Amino acid sequence: MEKPISPNYDVVICGAGPAGLVAGLKLRELFPANFTIALLDKRSPWREPAQCAEAVHNKGLHRLVQVNPDWIRSPIDGVIFVSPEGTRIKYSQPQSGLLINRTLMHKDLAQRCSNSNIDCCFSANVKSISILADGVRTLSCLFKEEGERQIKARYIIDASGAGASLTCESNLAKGDFDVEPAIFALVKGLKFETNFIQMFFGQKIAPGGYAWLFPRDSEIANLGIVCGREYLKTKSPRKYFNEWLKKEFPEAEVISVHGGPIACGQSFEPIAKDHLFKAGDSADMVNPISRGGILEAMKAGKLAAECIYKIEDSDSKTDQQKIYDYYFKHWMKIQGGVHDRLARAKPAFGKIPDVVLNKAARKIAAIPTEKRTLFRIFWETLVSSPGLLFKMRSLMH
Numbered sequence: 001m002e003k004p005i006s007p008n009y010d011v012v013i014c015g016a017g018p019a020g021l022v023a024g025l026k027l028r029e030l031f032p033a034n035f036t037i038a039l040l041d042k043r044s045p046w047r048e049p050a051q052c053a054e055a056v057h058n059k060g061l062h063r064l065v066q067v068n069p070d071w072i073r074s075p076i077d078g079v080i081f082v083s084p085e086g087t088r089i090k091y092s093q094p095q096s097g098l099l100i101n102r103t104l105m106h107k108d109l110a111q112r113c114s115n116s117n118i119d120c121c122f123s124a125n126v127k128s129i130s131i132l133a134d135g136v137r138t139l140s141c142l143f144k145e146e147g148e149r150q151i152k153a154r155y156i157i158d159a160s161g162a163g164a165s166l167t168c169e170s171n172l173a174k175g176d177f178d179v180e181p182a183i184f185a186l187v188k189g190l191k192f193e194t195n196f197i198q199m200f201f202g203q204k205i206a207p208g209g210y211a212w213l214f215p216r217d218s219e220i221a222n223l224g225i226v227c228g229r230e231y232l233k234t235k236s237p238r239k240y241f242n243e244w245l246k247k248e249f250p251e252a253e254v255i256s257v258h259g260g261p262i263a264c265g266q267s268f269e270p271i272a273k274d275h276l277f278k279a280g281d282s283a284d285m286v287n288p289i290s291r292g293g294i295l296e297a298m299k300a301g302k303l304a305a306e307c308i309y310k311i312e313d314s315d316s317k318t319d320q321q322k323i324y325d326y327y328f329k330h331w332m333k334i335q336g337g338v339h340d341r342l343a344r345a346k347p348a349f350g351k352i353p354d355v356v357l358n359k360a361a362r363k364i365a366a367i368p369t370e371k372r373t374l375f376r377i378f379w380e381t382l383v384s385s386p387g388l389l390f391k392m393r394s395l396m397h
């Protein structure tokens with residue numbers, strides 16, 4: 001599927017994660033075959049395991065890409081919320097989510113890119129990007145086989161992930177907004193329902209975040225933890241993780257341990273200028289509470305491609321600036337606005353005392369399962385502490 005990379009392209013996409021792959025496919029849908037596109041990554045995007053818990057919204061994924069059933073490990077039929085003292089609240093919503101095999105999805109989407117005449121190279125480390133006249137940019141790229149060389153591009157999509165800071169010199173969003181280190185292990189030896197994800201809350205478990213059990217198949221689970229950054233000054237995420245694992249799942253047999261950064265917030269720095277678009281984690285586009293960013297990255301990749309199409313169709317520099325503004329504004333409308341409100345509520349959310357969560361969980365446990373709604377679960381938690389409602393007021397408008 002990989003091809004030799006030419007010295008010139010109309011668009012070069014840096015990063016073949018969800019943002020870059022969907023951007024490539026959308027570009028090819030919009031432009032004819034003679035519009036040249038390259039998709040570069042420093043590593044094969046289907047290396048195992050993906051640094052991810054691999055949960056997505058079912059309808060959301062289907063809206064963004066043509067889903068191959070092989071990508072689906074299991075449907076998600078609901079969530080089990082676990083309170084600090086261990087009360088388990090089962091919330092059912094059949095088929096609402098999917099646990100996917102991201103590496104298979106990446107491979108399939110990369111194959112589709114290659115089939116639609118996009119030059120793919122997955123051993124190309126983009127070292128720097130500089131700007132020439134009229135928005136044309138040069139990428140300095142280190143290829144595994146041939147060493148360093150330059151590529152020119154009329155447009156660049158930086159989809160290089162969290163904190164990769166490939167294009168930080170341009171005063172754009174850097175993918176470093178509220179970066180939290182997440183850690184997870186693939187484990188066996190546990191019994192769990194394959195169609196329910198489990199989320200564990202508590203100040204001693206994962207302050208400012210949550211711990212999770214997401215099934216991979218009937219034998220293997222992905223157990224992980226993400227904590228708010230401010231809680232990691234005195235204790236490492238690894239320590240939180242080990243303590244939780246030992247207490248909650250002493251029988252777990254750890255197969256391997258992994259980790260990765262999550263840029264979870266909504267920055268207000270520009271995300272596009274001078275023929276350069278940032279998409280996905282590289283533009284701080286992750287949900288600050290769930291820490292989900294796969295569909296967000298896909299949405300942004302698609303939107304970046306549409307904006308390049310608009311620029312190609314425009315006449316003047318003024319129109320171009322309007323399109324860069326549109327990229328940010330439209331992102332805020334479809335997703336970023338919600339992220340911003342969640343980000344403002346996040347500090348209060350992270351500080352909910354265990355006694356409040358325990359009290360709310362006991363109350364919700366008394367509600368019959370079929371009458372539990374996400375809103376009711378959330379509401380019961382909020383009203384369990386009088387000050388919380390005020391602190392989370394950003395969620396109300």
Ligand SMILES: Cc1cc2nc3c(=O)[nH]c(=O)nc-3n(C[C@H](O)[C@H](O)[C@H](O)COP(=O)(O)OP(=O)(O)OC[C@H]3O[C@@H](n4cnc5c(N)ncnc54)[C@H](O)[C@@H]3O)c2cc1C
Nearest residue numbers: 015017018019042053054055126161260280281292293294
């Ligand atoms: C532990 C963990 C669990 C998560 N769980 C979930 C989940 O369950 N659901 C969910 O929706 N989200 C989850 N996320 C977040 C999700 O993984 C990211 O939001 C998503 O991958 C962002 O996609 P992206 O395309 O922007 O970036 P990435 O997927 O990070 O892709 C970026 C690509 O760019 C490449 N790259 C970087 N620098 C260069 C360079 N200089 N040159 C060439 N290539 C480069 C990288 O190799 C990579 O392939 C999780 C994240 C972590 C860390």
